[in-house]
Amino acid sequence: MSKKIDPRLPKEVGTGLYPVKSPWDKIISYHDAAHYAQRYTNVVSAAIMQAFRVLVPDYVERSKAMCTNAYNRLSFVYEKIPGYPEMNADQLHMHPFMRGNFVGGLIGDGGDEDLLMCGRVNDFGTYRAEKELDVCYWDLVGTELCRSTTQSLQACADHAAKLRPEGPHLEYHMVEAKGAGDRHCRIVAECRKKFPMPEHEQWECFGPVGSEDQIKFTKEEDCVDESMMFREECDYLFSNGTNTEKDWRSAYPMVTMSYGATYILPTLDDLIREGRLENDEVDRVIHCVCEAAGKATFLDDFAKEGLRQWLGVPHSISKDDGRLMGGYLEMFLQSMRIEYEIEAFNNEECIYVIDWKGLANNMPKMVDAYRWFWYGMTKSLVNAQWSLWEEDSPEGKFRIKIAKKVDKFC
Amino acid sequence: MNYPYPVMYKNVYKYDDMKRAEHMAVRNTVGWYLWTHQLVEVTGADCVEFLEMIFPKNIGNLAPGRERYTTMLDEKGEIIDDVVVFRMEEKKFWISTLFRADMFRWFEAHKGSFDVSWTDITPQWEMYAVQGPKSLEMVNRLAAEPVDGQKFFEMKANQIDGVSVYINRAGYTGEKLGYEIYFPKAEAPAMEKKLRALAEELGGREVTEFQVMAWTLPCEAGYYYMRDLRHTNPFETGLEGGINWDKDFIGKEALAKIRDEGAEREVVGFTVAEADIHIKGRNMGNEGEFVYKDGEYVGRCMKITYSYVNETNNGTIICRKGALKAGDKVTMHGHEAVICEPKFI
Numbered sequence: 061m062s063k064k065i066d067p068r069l070p071k072e073v074g075t076g077l078y079p080v081k082s083p084w085d086k087i088i089s090y091h092d093a094a095h096y097a098q099r100y101t102n103v104v105s106a107a108i109m110q111a112f113r114v115l116v117p118d119y120v121e122r123s124k125a126m127c128t129n130a131y132n133r134l135s136f137v138y139e140k141i142p143g144y145p146e147m148n149a150d151q152l153h154m155h156p157f158m159r160g161n162f163v164g165g166l167i168g169d170g171g172d173e174d175l176l177m178c179g180r181v182n183d184f185g186t187y188r189a190e191k192e193l194d195v196c197y198w199d200l201v202g203t204e205l206c207r208s209t210t211q212s213l214q215a216c217a218d219h220a221a222k223l224r225p226e227g228p229h230l231e232y233h234m235v236e237a238k239g240a241g242d243r244h245c246r247i248v249a250e251c252r253k254k255f256p257m258p259e260h261e262q263w264e265c266f267g268p269v270g271s272e273d274q275i276k277f278t279k280e281e282d283c284v285d286e287s288m289m290f291r292e293e294c295d296y297l298f299s300n301g302t303n304t305e306k307d308w309r310s311a312y313p314m315v316t317m318s319y320g321a322t323y324i325l326p327t328l329d330d331l332i333r334e335g336r337l338e339n340d341e342v343d344r345v346i347h348c349v350c351e352a353a354g355k356a357t358f359l360d361d362f363a364k365e366g367l368r369q370w371l372g373v374p375h376s377i378s379k380d381d382g383r384l385m386g387g388y389l390e391m392f393l394q395s396m397r398i399e400y401e402i403e404a405f406n407n408e409e410c411i412y413v414i415d416w417k418g419l420a421n422n423m424p425k426m427v428d429a430y431r432w433f434w435y436g437m438t439k440s441l442v443n444a445q446w447s448l449w450e451e452d453s454p455e456g457k458f459r460i461k462i463a464k465k466v467d468k469f470c
Numbered sequence: 471m472n473y474p475y476p477v478m479y480k481n482v483y484k485y486d487d488m489k490r491a492e493h494m495a496v497r498n499t500v501g502w503y504l505w506t507h508q509l510v511e512v513t514g515a516d517c518v519e520f521l522e523m524i525f526p527k528n529i530g531n532l533a534p535g536r537e538r539y540t541t542m543l544d545e546k547g548e549i550i551d552d553v554v555v556f557r558m559e560e561k562k563f564w565i566s567t568l569f570r571a572d573m574f575r576w577f578e579a580h581k582g583s584f585d586v587s588w589t590d591i592t593p594q595w596e597m598y599a600v601q602g603p604k605s606l607e608m609v610n611r612l613a614a615e616p617v618d619g620q621k622f623f624e625m626k627a628n629q630i631d632g633v634s635v636y637i638n639r640a641g642y643t644g645e646k647l648g649y650e651i652y653f654p655k656a657e658a659p660a661m662e663k664k665l666r667a668l669a670e671e672l673g674g675r676e677v678t679e680f681q682v683m684a685w686t687l688p689c690e691a692g693y694y695y696m697r698d699l700r701h702t703n704p705f706e707t708g709l710e711g712g713i714n715w716d717k718d719f720i721g722k723e724a725l726a727k728i729r730d731e732g733a734e735r736e737v738v739g740f741t742v743a744e745a746d747i748h749i750k751g752r753n754m755g756n757e758g759e760f761v762y763k764d765g766e767y768v769g770r771c772m773k774i775t776y777s778y779v780n781e782t783n784n785g786t787i788i789c790r791k792g793a794l795k796a797g798d799k800v801t802m803h804g805h806e807a808v809i810c811e812p813k814f815i
Contacts, residue, residue, distance in 0.1 A: 300755035
């Protein structure tokens, strides 16, 4: 094969010099790219959650493992990264007189905004806080994730409190979860001394809460669908109650760093380390599930038509052209700000050399999940003659090839 | 549609006995609370000239031991912080802020050739507010030297149980009598025990709820919190008094233009008689509920909280200048509000 690169954008597309741009000059805005990155990674995460469900059939067991991991993982960030708690307190304007862990509300609020999960703070006090989200890009992953995100917030709150004067301890609950089909995600944090409730296990963090009658439920017609930084009436600025302000630039790198899989894969690593799961079995199930999910993505002709529009594919590119898959991958990689180089881009093959670290996001199994997801997609988006595989990856790179391939055992 | 929760908007202040008791202790007897702000110490041969440039109010004419509330402006004349500047010595100032990191960046950007330096001394001091009619009695029972003669916005060295402290007559509650005690951090736990016991003896209590110390008490008194002031200028918020137009300061040119042409917006107060409401105030961090008068958009809700003295929801609106006057009725998220002065007691 020629390895030639057909006329197209310069190779450095996606490295920061250019906006997100398809090989056919379709430009995607920063706003759309951020939203796309959030949704995409969580669709892959939804597949990985299904793998987790195959591996660990019991809901409670999965939830417990994820909640434990989430709490410990965020604790690690606060305990081991020098200066992180102080920086966090400065950026979010946690005032020196604020006692206890209610300041976790500020952390959650700012994080939601960066992750494009828009909504509003309904209450923020020393003994009770309430945040309501109208949008959650993680809402299709599974409720085990909703529970574990509550525990990551609990960890942030508890560790932020260590820098603060001693004060009331709030327990964070997600009493509504979009992932469970509710209209909102709703976190209610409350102090048990003021709002007594029975003891419960860590994973049982969906409520009930003692201040249910204080909930402010926003009706459908008043809901929003964009973060403050993308809303005109907010002057395109996020602001919190303690005068922190940030603009659209804060969406990155958060949308590329945090998604459902960042909760699930580290949990699987825990279970492997503890001897409760076998590494090979985990890899096998992730392979099977992600391949199937990838195949299902473009099973309909209208999905392929939609993709052509998204990429601005000219009619001269046939429906059986591997460059469709290449263009699709490039949009994702650029939206995720993952560096890559193009070795070949023509109607016989596309070859990309992708930064492994960027793709992995500290989770080696994420690279495998993408590999099988994209392999499956290639089969349905292009056709079954085509394949996607890793080949001759240099150190620190993930080199993938999209071309026709016969494999009697695929 | 059936919602998972009834849409009833129960008031989070009105029915809360704990918040009420803490708030009313300050109004009726005495309330004390940890009120430590970030403290920035500014020194150097040019510290006066530097601070005169940074702040629109006079700094150089402060006598040692006296202090001044002032805004800090950007080049557009917008308020980027509101602080209290203490003159501790001829060439030593303390600035009380809640946004030290931002202040440091601002100072650094404008230091130029001034011989001035600044340090964060927050780790050295804990500050306790003692506020209310019995605060004088409470502080006098603690301090070695009586504080009866101390003027408002005057800070003096004193001693409590042999520990050197500063006692400042000031507060963020609107109380005629109120003090702030700066105590060495290491001694703070012992100080808290003393304050707790003494307050109880005087029929007062500790204020523990952030919403009371930062919102309900100051709002009744017509005080701002910096979040209220963000993206406003002193002429919109009634903070133009005391600006020294005879000196150069950052934002002067833009502010003079606003002065000459008139501010476009102003702050008014409001009350909402209906108890159970859902109105978004910027104090929670958002765009602020839209305010309508006779169906016309006139402004945004700046802050909403509750007056335990008047037993009503209260707050402030930033609106088009002249659009609202006392007695006007407006709606916010379907709730009726009545416009008043932005001071409630």
